[in-house]
Amino acid sequence: MSVSLIAARIDVPQDARQVRSRKALCGALLDLLQETAFDQITIREISTRAGTGYATFFRHYPTKEALLGDVAAEEICTLMTMTATMMSGPDRFGSILDLCNYVDAHRKLWSALLTGGAASIVRDEMLLQTSQLGDERLCPVWLPPELAHRVGVSSAIDVLVWWLEQKEHYSPDQVAIILDRLVIDPIVDKLVAVPGPASG
Amino acid sequence: MSVSLIAARIDVPQDARQVRSRKALCGALLDLLQETAFDQITIREISTRAGTGYATFFRHYPTKEALLGDVAAEEICTLMTMTATMMSGPDRFGSILDLCNYVDAHRKLWSALLTGGAASIVRDEMLLQTSQLGDERLCPVWLPPELAHRVGVSSAIDVLVWWLEQKEHYSPDQVAIILDRLVIDPIVDKLVAVPGPASG
Amino acid sequence: MSVSLIAARIDVPQDARQVRSRKALCGALLDLLQETAFDQITIREISTRAGTGYATFFRHYPTKEALLGDVAAEEICTLMTMTATMMSGPDRFGSILDLCNYVDAHRKLWSALLTGGAASIVRDEMLLQTSQLGDERLCPVWLPPELAHRVGVSSAIDVLVWWLEQKEHYSPDQVAIILDRLVIDPIVDKLVAVPGPASG
Amino acid sequence: MSVSLIAARIDVPQDARQVRSRKALCGALLDLLQETAFDQITIREISTRAGTGYATFFRHYPTKEALLGDVAAEEICTLMTMTATMMSGPDRFGSILDLCNYVDAHRKLWSALLTGGAASIVRDEMLLQTSQLGDERLCPVWLPPELAHRVGVSSAIDVLVWWLEQKEHYSPDQVAIILDRLVIDPIVDKLVAVPGPASG
DNA sequence: CTCTAATCGAGACGGTACGTCGCGTCTTACG
DNA sequence: CGTAAGACGCGACGTACCGTCTCGATTAGAG
Structure with missing residues (x-):
């Protein structure tokens, strides 16, 4: 049953770089959420914290909410x-x-x-x-x-x-x-x- | 009982102009809420709809949320x-x-x-x-x-x-x-x- | 004859602030042109040098070229x-x-x-x-x-x-x-x- | 006389593929110039039109202008x-x-x-x-x-x-x-x- | 019924974040 | 094992809205 839940997550990327970027972004958000409210967090902050380019964010997620x-x-x-x-x-x-x-x-x-x-x-x-x-x-x-x-x-x-x-x-x-x-x-x-x- | 609830509302203005402006702003917001989600509504829209100046909004409410x-x-x-x-x-x-x-x-x-x-x-x-x-x-x-x-x-x-x-x-x-x-x-x-x- | 040339310049603003901003922008551009080629100059540089906000630039000129x-x-x-x-x-x-x-x-x-x-x-x-x-x-x-x-x-x-x-x-x-x-x-x-x- | 002009062109490549790529790029640019102003043309467009990879462009020309x-x-x-x-x-x-x-x-x-x-x-x-x-x-x-x-x-x-x-x-x-x-x-x-x- | 001060409209301004775009580099994955 | 495909860092762009501010012009309400 819970397996199907995992399977629901779609479009996991193949390219190793994409996996790395995405993981970095998720980590950065979790990191920042410990310090600041979600509203106050800026996409630029997330990118910076993730050590990734600003535009790269949008190559993975359309909005902050999506992330x-x-x-x-x-x-x-x-x-x-x-x-x-x-x-x-x-x-x-x-x-x-x-x-x-x-x-x-x-x-x-x-x-x-x-x-x-x-x-x-x-x-x-x-x-x-x-x-x-x-x-x-x-x-x-x-x-x-x-x-x-x-x-x-x-x-x-x-x-x-x-x-x-x-x-x-x-x-x-x-x-x-x-x-x-x-x-x-x-x-x-x-x-x-x-x-x-x-x-x- | 319900009277005390009303009494909780503070600082009702005296000047007739202030009353008018405030009422106009409230009405404008209610108006706009019929058409758009609250997030999407702009203070400028509210002011315009209310027929009041942009700065006037801030003379009455510090934020959109306060209104x-x-x-x-x-x-x-x-x-x-x-x-x-x-x-x-x-x-x-x-x-x-x-x-x-x-x-x-x-x-x-x-x-x-x-x-x-x-x-x-x-x-x-x-x-x-x-x-x-x-x-x-x-x-x-x-x-x-x-x-x-x-x-x-x-x-x-x-x-x-x-x-x-x-x-x-x-x-x-x-x-x-x-x-x-x-x-x-x-x-x-x-x-x-x-x-x-x-x-x- | 040359008078008509001056007259050709349109839409000189009335508001004193506008005059000041516009003059500052022109001055900043002339300033920067002494140091850098026009292509290399950034609108942000111009704004900063002029001591004016970035967005203010666009309130006066649609593009760098217009300025x-x-x-x-x-x-x-x-x-x-x-x-x-x-x-x-x-x-x-x-x-x-x-x-x-x-x-x-x-x-x-x-x-x-x-x-x-x-x-x-x-x-x-x-x-x-x-x-x-x-x-x-x-x-x-x-x-x-x-x-x-x-x-x-x-x-x-x-x-x-x-x-x-x-x-x-x-x-x-x-x-x-x-x-x-x-x-x-x-x-x-x-x-x-x-x-x-x-x-x- | 005109021969010397041609001779001025340096580093004509030997590899057949390089010749083909270069010719494709030139052709693509000429093609695009018929439709769009040079400023508006993107290196990506040129590459795509030429049927070649994006990075390939840079193996032949440092900039759009060089091409x-x-x-x-x-x-x-x-x-x-x-x-x-x-x-x-x-x-x-x-x-x-x-x-x-x-x-x-x-x-x-x-x-x-x-x-x-x-x-x-x-x-x-x-x-x-x-x-x-x-x-x-x-x-x-x-x-x-x-x-x-x-x-x-x-x-x-x-x-x-x-x-x-x-x-x-x-x-x-x-x-x-x-x-x-x-x-x-x-x-x-x-x-x-x-x-x-x-x-x- | 006037005078004065508060309130108003209008909107320019400095700021900040947004999302897009193109560049040129550099890493993959594939043939 | 080389090469195309394309993800990436970078940075400028132009837009939008915020909240502050400076102006007269108007007008309410006290004298």
């Missing part, structure tokens, strides 16, 4: 493979806990990705990557699955953002509980859903 | 007075239904306010205006009230955005049910709170 | 008023001598204007400013006046360029003789032309 | 061999007429070469190729031979450019007369030189 999309896709992909089955699997809560632990272990990265104007792009990317994950049969009848998907992802991100912004430290376990009860639970129709092996 | 904040505050204020008590009152579901009906009656306005880069500002303004509304005792123990507030407002906006984007028409009643069950319910501690008409 | 045209027009205008009647007047040779003396007194300026890719623009400007000066009746029948005009101006410039490039110093008198015999003489039909007061 | 120089040299060489003795020979006017007829027969080529920013390079090339042609003794004493050479070539080109730009067709004979009287005559010292058919 962020690429970076985000990769990180989210990692995140998803880490957390395996989120909603439907046999160990739902374990998955959520994995996710929280992973985010906790990379607080800085995810703070950067989810703050400073980047959030909406990351959210869209996450929506994309999770679009095949859900099982429609889990939704209550009054709740359109697409809406459930959107609100679920958004709320989860909201919770994570809130967590990452907190001064006093909440443990991953606490946040996992919150996510489970506040985000997942309302979406899943416990009474109706077939408890059998979901996602075919 | 949007002003406009949004007013609209949200109207929305709040329309929907009276949202979560805690005796007729919770009625309030939500009022809200949906009001938004439905002004689809274009709220589409403009909630799409095209403006959403986050509107969300912040709504967070501000609803910050005194909630009753902390309603929250379950595992859920920090501040987080509940944030996720609640964000989710509600998500639902509305989804609704406004839909091609096929969902009725206000349907959306009210969704809001009630998907957004409000999970936040409110069902054991303590007075049982509303929802949750089945 | 040069403006500068050249002014200098040529001065040159023309200095040398009064060139071809037809009662003291033809005196005029030519005046011109040579004037150029000699401003060798650096005219070297800059006539070398380094600028020559063709200066030539065009000079063609423009002298277009009303000639008396068609002075041309021999086998020589189209327009051609005479072009070749005359071009040749004169060629002579001046050659002069300005010379290491050993030719006196203005010598050059005046050359101009008179090599450039003017072949154009003027001595046998046919009425020696009376030309240009009506 | 034009090469092309121009060849064409001028042909022109010169066509018109044999220009100024001094026994049949001066015949030579000039030959030249005019040849240019007339290749209007498009020479229009391309003499317009669109290419003129100065062609002029320089022509100056180079004619530098050994003149007979210094023909010049009047007040006229430095080098200056005579320059002004002569420049004026001749001016006349040709004017001719090629004309809408209404002047005959080669007419232009030959103009060249003879306007360009050659003033340079040649009439007292010493053999009186040609012109000047009357």
